[in-house]
Amino acid sequence: MMAAKTTARAMGLSTFLKSLFSLYLFLTLFSKSSVECFNLDDQFEEELLIKPLNNDFVYAYFQFTTTWDVPFEAKSFQNCHLFPRVLGEVLGQYSVQELHLSLTQGLWRHEKYGYPVVDAPAGTEIWAWFKEGTKDVNKSWKMLTSALSGLFCASLNFVEPHNTLSPTLSFAPTGAVPPGVHSNSSLLRYSTLPREVVCTENLTPWKKLLPCDSKRGLATLLNAGHIYNTNYHSLGIHVRPICKDISCESTAVELKQTVSLVYDMLQVGSLSRDWSFRKLFGQGLSGPCPLASSSRVYVDTTQNGSIFEFQLRPEPKAVLKSIRGGATSKIAMYDLKTMHLVSLLNIAATYTGEKLEHVNISPVLYANRYIIGYGQENGGIVTKVINNHWQPLDIVYMENIPWFLPVYLHTFQAEVNGRQLVPHAINFVPGRERERPYQLEVALRIPARSTTTLSITFDYIFLKWQEYPPDANHGFYVGAAVITSSLPVARNYTGVPHDGSTLLTRSVLIHCLRQIFLNQDKSFENSIIRFCRND
Amino acid sequence: MFGRGNCASGMAEVEDLPTMKSKKEKVEMKKAEKEELEEENARMLAAVAFAVVLICIGLPLWWKTTQVYRVALPYEKIASLRAQEEQGLSLKLTLLTIEEARGTQLCADFDTVFRISKLFRISCTNRALNPSEKAVIGGVQNLAELDRLDIIPVEIGNILLVEVPGMLRLTQNQIVLGSKRALFFSSETGAKKLAMVLNEWLLREETITHTLKAMRAPTLAGKSKEARTRVPPTVGSLDILLSLAVPSPEEIKVDWDITAAIEDYLHPFLKEMSSISNFSVKSQVTYFATLGVRKKAVNTIELGPHYAIQEELLPQIISPLEKKIGSHVSTSASLCLVLYIPGCTEAPLHFYTKKGQVVPTNAIISARWGGLVVLNPPKHACKNDDEPAEMRVQTLKVMGLFLAQLRQLLGIPELDPIPSAEMLPLMEAEPRLWEIDSLMRTRALEQVTSATLTLQSLSKLLGQIGNIVIGDEVGRSIFVATEHAHRAEALLSQGHLKEGFDVARVAFLESESAFTDPSLLALLYFPDDQKYAVYIPLFLPVMIPVLMSLKTIKNWIFKKLGKSKRD
Numbered sequence A: 001m002m003a004a005k006t007t008a009r010a011m012g013l014s015t016f017l018k019s020l021f022s023l024y025l026f027l028t029l030f031s032k033s034s035v036e037c038f039n040l041d042d043q044f045e046e047e048l049l050i051k052p053l054n055n056d057f058v059y060a061y062f063q064f065t066t067t068w069d070v071p072f073e074a075k076s077f078q079n080c081h082l083f084p085r086v087l088g089e090v091l092g093q094y095s096v097q098e099l100h101l102s103l104t105q106g107l108w109r110h111e112k113y114g115y116p117v118v119d120a121p122a123g124t125e126i127w128a129w130f131k132e133g134t135k136d137v138n139k140s141w142k143m144l145t146s147a148l149s150g151l152f153c154a155s156l157n158f159v160e161p162h163n164t165l166s167p168t169l170s171f172a173p174t175g176a177v178p179p180g181v182h183s184n185s186s187l188l189r190y191s192t193l194p195r196e197v198v199c200t201e202n203l204t205p206w207k208k209l210l211p212c213d214s215k216r217g218l219a220t221l222l223n224a225g226h227i228y229n230t231n232y233h234s235l236g237i238h239v240r241p242i243c244k245d246i247s248c249e250s251t252a253v254e255l256k257q258t259v260s261l262v263y264d265m266l267q268v269g270s271l272s273r274d275w276s277f278r279k280l281f282g283q284g285l286s287g288p289c290p291l292a293s294s295s296r297v298y299v300d301t302t303q304n305g306s307i308f309e310f311q312l313r314p315e316p317k318a319v320l321k322s323i324r325g326g327a328t329s330k331i332a333m334y335d336l337k338t339m340h341l342v343s344l345l346n347i348a349a350t351y352t353g354e355k356l357e358h359v360n361i362s363p364v365l366y367a368n369r370y371i372i373g374y375g376q377e378n379g380g381i382v383t384k385v386i387n388n389h390w391q392p393l394d395i396v397y398m399e400n401i402p403w404f405l406p407v408y409l410h411t412f413q414a415e416v417n418g419r420q421l422v423p424h425a426i427n428f429v430p431g432r433e434r435e436r437p438y439q440l441e442v443a444l445r446i447p448a449r450s451t452t453t454l455s456i457t458f459d460y461i462f463l464k465w466q467e468y469p470p471d472a473n474h475g476f477y478v479g480a481a482v483i484t485s486s487l488p489v490a491r492n493y494t495g496v497p498h499d500g501s502t503l504l505t506r507s508v509l510i511h512c513l514r515q516i517f518l519n520q521d522k523s524f525e526n527s528i529i530r531f532c533r534n535d
Numbered sequence B: 001m002f003g004r005g006n007c008a009s010g011m012a013e014v015e016d017l018p019t020m021k022s023k024k025e026k027v028e029m030k031k032a033e034k035e036e037l038e039e040e041n042a043r044m045l046a047a048v049a050f051a052v053v054l055i056c057i058g059l060p061l062w063w064k065t066t067q068v069y070r071v072a073l074p075y076e077k078i079a080s081l082r083a084q085e086e087q088g089l090s091l092k093l094t095l096l097t098i099e100e101a102r103g104t105q106l107c108a109d110f111d112t113v114f115r116i117s118k119l120f121r122i123s124c125t126n127r128a129l130n131p132s133e134k135a136v137i138g139g140v141q142n143l144a145e146l147d148r149l150d151i152i153p154v155e156i157g158n159i160l161l162v163e164v165p166g167m168l169r170l171t172q173n174q175i176v177l178g179s180k181r182a183l184f185f186s187s188e189t190g191a192k193k194l195a196m197v198l199n200e201w202l203l204r205e206e207t208i209t210h211t212l213k214a215m216r217a218p219t220l221a222g223k224s225k226e227a228r229t230r231v232p233p234t235v236g237s238l239d240i241l242l243s244l245a246v247p248s249p250e251e252i253k254v255d256w257d258i259t260a261a262i263e264d265y266l267h268p269f270l271k272e273m274s275s276i277s278n279f280s281v282k283s284q285v286t287y288f289a290t291l292g293v294r295k296k297a298v299n300t301i302e303l304g305p306h307y308a309i310q311e312e313l314l315p316q317i318i319s320p321l322e323k324k325i326g327s328h329v330s331t332s333a334s335l336c337l338v339l340y341i342p343g344c345t346e347a348p349l350h351f352y353t354k355k356g357q358v359v360p361t362n363a364i365i366s367a368r369w370g371g372l373v374v375l376n377p378p379k380h381a382c383k384n385d386d387e388p389a390e391m392r393v394q395t396l397k398v399m400g401l402f403l404a405q406l407r408q409l410l411g412i413p414e415l416d417p418i419p420s421a422e423m424l425p426l427m428e429a430e431p432r433l434w435e436i437d438s439l440m441r442t443r444a445l446e447q448v449t450s451a452t453l454t455l456q457s458l459s460k461l462l463g464q465i466g467n468i469v470i471g472d473e474v475g476r477s478i479f480v481a482t483e484h485a486h487r488a489e490a491l492l493s494q495g496h497l498k499e500g501f502d503v504a505r506v507a508f509l510e511s512e513s514a515f516t517d518p519s520l521l522a523l524l525y526f527p528d529d530q531k532y533a534v535y536i537p538l539f540l541p542v543m544i545p546v547l548m549s550l551k552t553i554k555n556w557i558f559k560k561l562g563k564s565k566r567d
Helices: A014-030 A085-093 A137-152 A200-208 A217-221 A277-281 A522-534 B002-014 B019-066 B075-079 B100-114 B131-138 B143-148 B191-203 B205-216 B225-229 B258-273 B311-322 B395-410 B433-464 B472-494 B497-515 B528-566
Strands: A042-052 A057-068 A096-105 A123-130 A188-193 A232-243 A251-264 A294-300 A309-313 A318-324 A327-335 A348-352 A365-372 A379-387 A393-401 A413-416 A425-429 A438-446 A450-458 A478-486 A510-517 B089-097 B120-128 B159-163 B175-177 B182-185 B237-246 B252-255 B278-287 B296-300 B304-310 B333-340 B349-352 B363-366 B370-374 B389-392 B421-423
Touching: A042 A217, A057 A217, A085 A096, A085 A137, A085 A232, A085 B278, A096 A137, A123 A137, A137 A188, A137 A200, A200 A232, A217 A277, A217 A294, A277 A348, A365 A478, A379 A393, A393 A450, A413 A438, A438 A450, B019 B528, B075 B433, B075 B472, B089 B100, B089 B472, B100 B120, B100 B159, B100 B191, B159 B191, B175 B191, B182 B191, B191 B421, B191 B433, B205 B433, B237 B252, B237 B258, B258 B278, B258 B395, B304 B311, B311 B333, B311 B363, B311 B370, B333 B395, B349 B370, B363 B395, B370 B395, B433 B472, B433 B497, B472 B497
Parallel strands: A042 A294, B089 B120, B089 B159, B159 B182, B175 B421, B237 B278, B237 B333, B252 B389, B304 B349, B333 B370
Antiparallel strands: A042 A057, A057 A251, A096 A123, A096 A232, A123 A188, A232 A251, A294 A327, A309 A348, A318 A327, A365 A379, A379 A450, A393 A438, A393 A478, A413 A450, A425 A438, A478 A510, B175 B182, B296 B304, B363 B370
């Protein structure tokens, strides 16, 4: 009874055809006058930024932006053109205001690489703002993550109340917000799954959301065989409402799909620092996506001539100067829409001149994190925040500690050069066993040119046998801490010069330095494993 | 036991002692005996207490706590759900004739014709047209005007038959079926002809019986064309996804306002159909998705050089399109309507039937999946190779095809023509009222039958397998479904089509939700041998001494009773 046959069968057509004829002949009688030429109100842009980093690393950042001039609501997503319908349906159904999802492998090393365009911790990170008036935010959040789990083939269904936070100081909405909403953190949900790995099964559905799929344009460069051969790899989906114009009376929808890759050139190819499309992505570029209104490749040449020297081939048509926060960067631009490509485009850089060893200009603000202590009662987490600036910096530090590592607020210390630092504000939500994680947010002013040590101690809870993760040798993963700050200078900042669809210039640059520990730090892994064995 | 033995040997020694001592000893002996008796009593009472606790409290507690939770089900009521064919479906015919005598005669004829019907119970009333009605009918100029007349109100499911004086001036045909619930006939028409039109176009008893038979025994009944095309009744709500597929946007830029097309053509149609099912319409544009089948290059006189695809390859054609059709939110069934604009490398594209004929509409339909329409780009579009050529889609033509497909997919069939009878053509996207009635009749019967079958097989299953948990939710669903199925049967047999349909739908949805409830599977596999494997090592070591002590307790009690009797 339940076996509905889905096999498609063509039916006998003799009568059917007759009816088709008759029907559309008669329909001519009631031709409705619809709008003559219909205006497509969506746009798609694709960008690739390549930035040679110090120490033989190359950072490649893809950004695919779809903007759509419709209000951000369920009804708009019923009729989609360039915007992916599957994603729109999910967003509309669960009354999402803003969504950020990243699937990452590897660690972004701020000290070495500088700042990325979009920051993401290892594993999966998802945060969403829900619309004002959402009936049951927790239920919507659960449904949203389950739907996205199906959409991206990622284990987002493991996002549960016991690993979800609602930060009050961090993760302000990045898009256009109706006044008063961003103060209400009950509409914000944030969760990380640090153990989740990203692979081709996530890339394929991610590519399917692009209007050109992976058939044309910059997305053809994303070959699984090459882009997983990197030190850092991050897929991202960012949806938010944006202002239509400067007055911001109405909003539009923006979907930004990003891929960040960091290649270690010495590992990728022939032991030389030279890079090219072929070397990085395995093939050249056949042309732009025909549906894109702009399709550009940028190469950051700011440090060309100072720290290293390279020659670009083919020669860029234009070199842009981008000034942000007092720092000037030079960017070579290739506009694929205007280029007449005879063969596959292969942008290549050949290094000339001496290789300078160990030149590293650290960014203004970065952090390190490690585990201290021993045994089941003396664990501790230490985060060192380094401020290289000549002025004090205000930061918000957010900890996301799972329920099985209870932390104690009275043990929290912020120390600079042996002196205690008094936080401006502390927001602590103690966890509950198997119900919610420990959430600690601290607003601090860290002094100029200093290293601030933030520490807190934790215990370890006895777990039920089913609560141990598989693969005991991995240990337990703990989500990244997040540091939010507005930086006075944009040194080491990386950004696409023409930033997709941001109409309002952002006055504040928000940077999240996120690090994950436990999967990198072997000593802690071992200590955790010892915990398991002791049980 | 050992204690007693020691005492006995002690007593034997005592007898040899001097009498002086023996008195004292005797007293002591009696005392010991008494103590011994008391001790035995205490021991026995303890054993009794154990037995009582275990048997009177332990066993019932164990029974109660390990019992499978099962809500009592209305098995008898479910079994008493009959096939709807037996109950029948009532229907009212109203005849308006020029002279009353003719009407009475026709009614009598209908009674004899439809008496053999197993499914329908037709009641016929007739009266003569009054002069004002005659004047109005006589004044109409054409059939469309006649169709628009509301002579008397007709309820949902019923049919009005009107004899039109001087019908010959309007049409050559004897019988004209309007777009509402009225059938017009000329004075020459006989009862036999009218009954034929009623049966083949409006009631369609044979098809309905066939469908129901196929539901009861899917393997036995051969599937009719209609049964294949129809949407399965397992549909509470339906998503319709309209996709525009453009495989090569760099060559052809398609200009089509899908939103307006949906608003103008699909919504009016679906609004009328909303009494049958809930619909939601979505649309999307997919680029670079090509048909997953190889095209054959053909050159014919009529069409010139073109590419040909065999119609029966449809399942392969649609699989590349399927990738972008799914939804991660909606749980309802979906129908896809795809407009495919071939690129210059594969245009023009034409479908061929099995017999090798070109499909003139270039539209194919796949039962339960949806429909595909191919719209070839104009020839000049493929000449300019630098800039993509603009192509305007004729909404009317495409939506006409889609509507025709949708009618079929939703279960409004194309009817075979009957000589000297005609159907007024569709002037709007909306379906004819009698078509909706007919569909509603079929669906109501299908839903009652499906609910009956589901409930009966579920009750059989639950009756056979004792350790399936029947939760409150499942129990409630079954009760509601049973009740509604009974009510639907009654309502349909009384001739309340709309109410009957609505109730049948509730019955159907509730029975499905009961049948597919995941809680039914929860303890399905928990066999008895495993139960014993768990209980025996746990309870046997406790139970054996208790059970053995029962015998001793019995002996002790009888001994006590005998003693008290002797005393």
